[in-house]
Amino acid sequence: MDIRHLHYFITLAEQTTFTQAAFVLHISQPSLSATIKKLENELGLILLDRSSREIRLTREGEILYHEAKKLVDHFGYVWEEMRRVKEQGPPELSVGLIESTKHWIPKILSRFKMEYKDVRIKLMDVLSLEDVEKALSNFEIHLAITNQYTDSEEIEMIPIYEEKLIALLPEDHLLKDHAYLTVRDLEGEALIICKEGFQTRTDTLNTFRTAEIRPNIQFEIERFEMACRLVEEGLGITVLPENYVKYSIKPNFLMKPIEDSNLSRTVYLAFDKNRYLPPLVLDFISLVKEFFDHRARPLT
CATH class of the missing domain: 3.40.190.10 (Periplasmic binding protein-like II)
Known part of the structure; x- marks a missing residue:
């Protein structure tokens, strides 16, 4: 069952004529008619009462309409959410940390939260090199702040302070x-x-x-x-x-x-260079780099 075919069926049910539904869908009437017939054949059910000029749904058609409407609406929501995630980033930021960040990371998070008030933030201990590589490769974190250097081709290491x-x-x-x-x-x-x-x-x-x-x-x-x-x-x-x-x-x-x-x-920002990083993650990285660029000396 094709989600596009369900969308055609819902539109037809709401417009009540093939002519109007085809106009709304920007397809030809024969194409719409063929799609609905194919849907009926796949289901083995008669969905439309074609005995009158205006389309009426059969009992089976009514059931499909209500269930398909919920399904298509949810599909649209998921699609829109994924688009938003790509453009704005997920509503969560996961950062792996070493212990010594505890005296300055709250300052970064305070600035970050001013712009991303609704983002949930997860802070995880990643102390050893194995912790860092595992957390990044398993997508447990978006990035790590670590003193563990790796020459892995997959991981970008940006020094931030010494x-x-x-x-x-x-x-x-x-x-x-x-x-x-x-x-x-x-x-x-x-x-x-x-x-x-x-x-x-x-x-x-x-x-x-x-x-x-x-x-x-x-x-x-x-x-x-x-x-x-x-x-x-x-x-x-x-x-x-x-x-x-x-x-x-x-x-x-x-x-x-x-x-x-x-x-x-040396303490580094580390992230998977082959992974898509949404804007909010990139903004967090910029805040960290900016924080230390302005110091031009070891952290105080």
Whole structure:
């Protein structure tokens, strides 16, 4: 059963003559007549009472008219909704995030919501490289804000800012009076570090390796929040992004820059370059880029 044929039948029922219905549909009368006859043959039912000049529906025709009307109207709604989605984007924005975005992403969302008041926003944790690639490939998110770099041909990576990694120490640590630390100062310390697959882990271990220091890994964690709590309990030290810890509310740990290293990380916007991105997603990307372009310095 062709939706176009149902549309022809509904028009005929509402116009009551083949001549008028054909005029409204911009087709010839013989073509309309042939279409209706084909529909009747497909259904094995007589839909029209042709005994009078004006078309009247049979009982079966009445049933088809009411059900077809609902179906065609819904089809029109779905079609219009898809057109709107293509032009304006879906009423939802899904963004994958790393933990350190929590201090600036609300500012972006506040600006975004001024223009897209009715858009529902989903924020998901995508911490490891595997998380990022999986969420993008499965269409779970429109884009990710991540420090995980990938050279995948399918994923576009746009750098938005760079930040230093700093050391976190318990408040009563022997190095508490040092204004800054060296990598050598961390030798032998119980190290709290991200698990395999996290860029922060890779950067930290590369720094130890360059200094020819064997790290004393005691805890492997997934979330920075847990690393901070372990440091507060005096269970070791950790190395985390400066922008994650500098805004912590009354932290019970010490933050120390590491002066003799290039410990830093780049944060990226990542999205599937082969996927259609609706306007609202592109507008969100522009807001993020604009936010950091205006700073011309690391996030503060």
